[in-house]
Every structure is written in C-alpha cells, then in structure tokens.
Amino acid sequence: MRGFLIFLAVLVALLVGVDLGARFVAQDRVASQLQTQLKLDSEPSVDIHGFPFLTQAAAGEYPSVTLTAEHIPYRQLRDITLVADLGDVTLPPQSLIDGTVRSIPARTVTARAEVDPADLARILKVSDVTVEPVTEQTLAARGSKVSGIDPSQAVELTSTTTVLGQQVRASVIATFRLSGGQIVLSARDIAVDAGDAPSSVSGPVTSALRSRLGNYSARLDPGQLPFSITATDLRAENGKLVVSGTAEDVDLLGGSL
Template identity: 35%
Template sequence: MRRVIIVLLVLVGLFVAADFGAAALAESVVSRQMRQQIGLRDDPSVRINGFPFLTQALTGRYGSVDVQANNITVAELEDLSVQAQLRDVDAPLSTVLGSGPKTLKVGEAEGSVRIPARDVEQLLNRNGAITLDDLRIDPVDEAGLKAAAEESDDTSLTSIDPDLAVRLTATTVLPLLGENEVSVIAQLSLDNGKARIVPRDVRFGGNALPTAVQRVVAEVFTVTVDPGSLPLQVTPTELTAESGALRVSGTARNLTIGGASTE
C-alpha cells in the first residue's frame, strides 16, 4: 500500500509539473501576442486562471486570462499600469502551442489604465502657481461628501455622485499662510477617454481660504489627464478614484486578437 501511495504521489507531482509547464508556455505565447496587440515595448505579465490548465487546453476554452503591464509612459505620464481581463477565451491547443499564426477569440474583455498619484502630482505642478508635495488620492463616499458639505456650508457637495468624487491631499506653501496640508474634494468626469478633475471644495489646514486664494488653488487642481487608449481598443466608459490612483476603464465584446505569426 505504501508503494502504491508513493507511486500516486509521484504521478500527481508529474501531472502538476506538466500542467504548470504547459500553462507557462501558453502564457508566454499569449504574452507575446498581447504585446503586439496593445503596442507595448515589453511582454506583459499573463496569467491563465483555473486549474488544471490541461483540461482547459484540451477543450480550447479558457474562463479568464489576466494581462498586466506596468511602468508605461504615455506623453507626460510616466508610471501608468495597464490591465486587461479576457473572459470566455477561445483558443484551440494547436493554435496556442503550434508554430502558425496565433489567433484568440474573446467573448468579453475588460481593460483599464491606472494613473498613479505621482503622475497626477507632476501634472498639477506644471500649473506653476504653487508646488504640491506627497499628493494622495482617495475616493469619497456619501458620508464624506455630507461631512464636507456641513463643514463648508455648501449643500451642493451632496449632489456629487460618490462614484465620481475624489479627495486630493498634498502639502504646499501658500504666501502669508505658510506650509500646511491642502485638501480638495473634486468631481471627476470622462471626456473622450480623458480624465477631468474639477475642484468643488478647497481646505487649507482644515480651514476655508480667502476667496482669491481659494480660486488660485482651485485652478492648480483643475486638470485634464490623458492616459492614452485602453488596451484592445476598449472604449473608456468609467472613471473612478481608488486609493493612490485614478482608473479609467471600459469593456468590449466579441474580439479577435492576433492573426499574424508571433515567430
């Protein structure tokens, strides 16, 4: 019995090793194809989800494939992250592992570009009126908007959709007021794939600013960010704030990826 158990364990180990090896090879093929499709300089990270891989490979159907590429430069932005999740992928084993053209059919693709706070800070500082340091980006929920409305006595803040609200916080120096933390609640909008930030409430050290100074600070925080196109020509439909970044995302259906040889 002990010998049988050992043999079974060896066979299981061999199967797992073969499964991971085949998956790694397929991921490498998909990575090269995605690099060409998205137009990247380097191969992105690709993960074919689900275990075992071989059962998916035999049917040529994959539930989901994750693709990610980091440190991408687009115009003035230097540290973008591009992500895509491919769902209901149709790729026969002969296509994935063969030497011919690589073509993948995708039922649905969700693509997004993540714009980190550091890139947003660089854009804001190009306005030149004041210099911002250590910019932080955070979402604002309904309770946060209500609290800000009560502090500022501006009930219009509660009309902002929390999904389109963002809090930008940084350290700066203002003339005659010294150094302190500036906090801005802004409204997000998406225009032709570009992220628009429009301040609605400005605080310095937790307090309101004189009207003239507030106008200057608000102008610094008013900016349009162009992250470039989404992967797989996905149409941008959503702009959201998350901890440390802005994210532009969208979905597309019934895609064909590739068709040319990756050799």
C-alpha cells in the same frame, strides 16, 4: 497500501508540475506575441486562470485570462497600467505547440486604464498626491461648499504644498467625470488636511491656500483603452483613477494598445 499512497502522491505532484510548466510556456508565448503585435516596450503579464491547464489547452478554450501591461506612456501621462480581463478565449493547441500564435479571439473583454498618482501629481504641479474615495461623512464635514456632490463621483486629493513659506497638507474635494475619453477633475473645495494641527496654521495661510483651489482642476488623457474599447466608466479605486469599458468578440492581435 502505504507504498501505493506514496506512489499516488508522487504521481499527483508530477502531474501538477507538468500542468504548471505547460501553463508557464503558454503564458510566455502569448505574452511574447502580444508584445510584438501590439508594439509594447516590455512584455505584458498573461495569467491563464483555472485548473487544470492541460484540459483547457487540449480543448483550445480558456474561460478566463488576464492581460496586464505596466508603465505605458501615453501623451501627458507616463505610467499607465492597462489591464484586460478576457472571457472565453480561443487558442488552437497547435499554435501553442509551435509558437505561431496569429489570432487570440475573446468572447468578452473588460479593459481598464489605471492612472498612477505620480502622474496626477506632476500634472497638478505638486510634489505628491494621494487619491481617496469620498464618503457622505466627508462631505458633511465640509459643509455647504460641497453640497449636492455625489460621493461616488468625487475624490479627496491630498498633497503637500508650501503657502506663505509654511508647508501644509492640502485636502481637496474634486468631482470627476469622463468627457470625450478624458478624465475631467473639477476642484470644489480646499482645506488644510485634518492631520495638521489647526493652531499651527495661520489665518493668512488658510486664505492663501483657498486661492489655489483652481490649481487642482485638470483634464487627463489616459489614452486608448486596450483593443480600441470605448471608455464608459470612471471610478476611484485603490488610490488610483480607473477608466474602464467592455466589448465583445475581440481579437487581441487585431487591436492595439
């Protein structure tokens, strides 16, 4: 009995190894074809989800696939991360075997472009910037200057700046919206970040800082979403501004990034 269990364990390990190896080859071939077809500077990451892989490959049907392309430059932005979550992807087994992937149709696609804070800092002409969500408590602490703001449509931008020779951390409440596919940031209030001791910041510095509020308003063009998807949603997530949209019945090799 013990010998049989050892044999069974070895067999399972071998099958898992074969499954993982086949998955890796398939992901690599799809990624290579996408890089060529979509004219990307570097090979994207392709993750085929679900186990076992071989049963999906035999049927040529993949319920869930994620495509990630990083460091994409577009217009005024230099470091966009593009992510596409694909549902019900069809890929004939023979195309993976011989490497001739000519079409990758997906029933559903949710694509998003993530704007790196370094890009945002460069556009705002500050040395650095962090992007944080806004809460009701944050707005209440700011008072009437930010009354009427929807927390889900606002962010807190914090950056280091020099005012009257003194270096301080500026905290800006800005609303955001989509307009013509572009991100529109509208600064509503600016203050010295709570991390700076109030006694260390003079009144003139605070007044001079307030005169810079308009510098934190900007328009950002995140570029075309993957596969010509129209951007319909904008949110702050994990320290980034994220533009996203959905589409149905998309051929990955028939679109462009």
